[in-house]
Amino acid sequence: MFTTLFFNVFTVFLMMIPGYILIKKNVIPESTLKNLSNIIIKVFYPALIFSSITKSYSIQEILNLWQLPFAVFLFCLIGYIIGLAYNGFFKHKDPVRRRSILLQLTINNYSFLPLAIIAKLYDEQHMAALILSTLGAELTVWTIGMAIINPQKGFNIKNLKNLLSPPLLSIYFSLGILSLFHLFKTNTAAIVENNALLQYTQSTIAQIGQAAIPVSLLMVGGRMGTIKFKDLAPIEIWGVTLFRLIIIPMVGVLFIKGVFPSHPYQNVMLIVAVMPSAVSSLVLGELYGGDQHLISGTILTSHIVSLITIPLWLLFLL
Numbered sequence: 001m002f003t004t005l006f007f008n009v010f011t012v013f014l015m016m017i018p019g020y021i022l023i024k025k026n027v028i029p030e031s032t033l034k035n036l037s038n039i040i041i042k043v044f045y046p047a048l049i050f051s052s053i054t055k056s057y058s059i060q061e062i063l064n065l066w067q068l069p070f071a072v073f074l075f076c077l078i079g080y081i082i083g084l085a086y087n088g089f090f091k092h093k094d095p096v097r098r099r100s101i102l103l104q105l106t107i108n109n110y111s112f113l114p115l116a117i118i119a120k121l122y123d124e125q126h127m128a129a130l131i132l133s134t135l136g137a138e139l140t141v142w143t144i145g146m147a148i149i150n151p152q153k154g155f156n157i158k159n160l161k162n163l164l165s166p167p168l169l170s171i172y173f174s175l176g177i178l179s180l181f182h183l184f185k186t187n188t189a190a191i192v193e194n195n196a197l198l199q200y201t202q203s204t205i206a207q208i209g210q211a212a213i214p215v216s217l218l219m220v221g222g223r224m225g226t227i228k229f230k231d232l233a234p235i236e237i238w239g240v241t242l243f244r245l246i247i248i249p250m251v252g253v254l255f256i257k258g259v260f261p262s263h264p265y266q267n268v269m270l271i272v273a274v275m276p277s278a279v280s281s282l283v284l285g286e287l288y289g290g291d292q293h294l295i296s297g298t299i300l301t302s303h304i305v306s307l308i309t310i311p312l313w314l315l316f317l318l
Contacts, residue, residue, distance in 0.1 A: 013303075016224060043208065044208060050209070053131065053178070055124065072134070083101060101236070105244060106144060106148065107145055107281060115131070117271060118268065129268045135171065141284075149288045220279050224299070227300045241276075244277055267318055275310075281295055282296060
């Protein structure tokens, strides 16, 4: 069983290698990653979201899954509290490093990596459930996350404009479409099946969305390629990695098992709980003055080590 889980996770990580090599060998410039990220965020991922949600659920079923974003938000909050305890115990003098540690322990890789793993292990309904859960993580990033990394301004109501990003707009639009169908008491699948134009449109959107996972992992691999191995030297990076992959998931798993013992998508919550550091924190650190050496180091080490820890966690949890 471990071997099967390991190879499922390993094949996901394999998709990152081309991006890593392209950057390391200077085949493409780092600026290409930003362009690639824009295409993913503005085209591929919204298409995947729309296709997955509208094909998998009715609006009533989605409303019954409110626990998914709520659980992920609370899981991030657990990481934040443990991060405060970590900083309080080790008392690092550099405030920028303390903030960066707290950010890394609060927010993990809640979207592209777990999405790829779920695509390997489950069906499209589980992928849609993961997408819904990201609402809780996005809320955390633009409230608690911004207060951590940018303490001079702290949380600003203007930060919430980021909750109108293309992926989230795609979620809202999908929910709006399903709400209209529910209002007029019509079945989404039946309407699409009886209309050739809608069939081809849905099929085209789904095909565009299928590019989201491989291209996003290619981009993540490229981001890894910008990280220097000398950034892995400080012992503190390995301490943060230990907390990110072992301590926080342990508390998160107990929380999920205790609060949502029979949730139909508990496995989605558990997969999110054992993910490594968020690659997006690298961008936040660049924009708002985080400790880039620590952030880069923890992203790389946590992803490398998670190649072993994720299959182990899933072996015991799923």
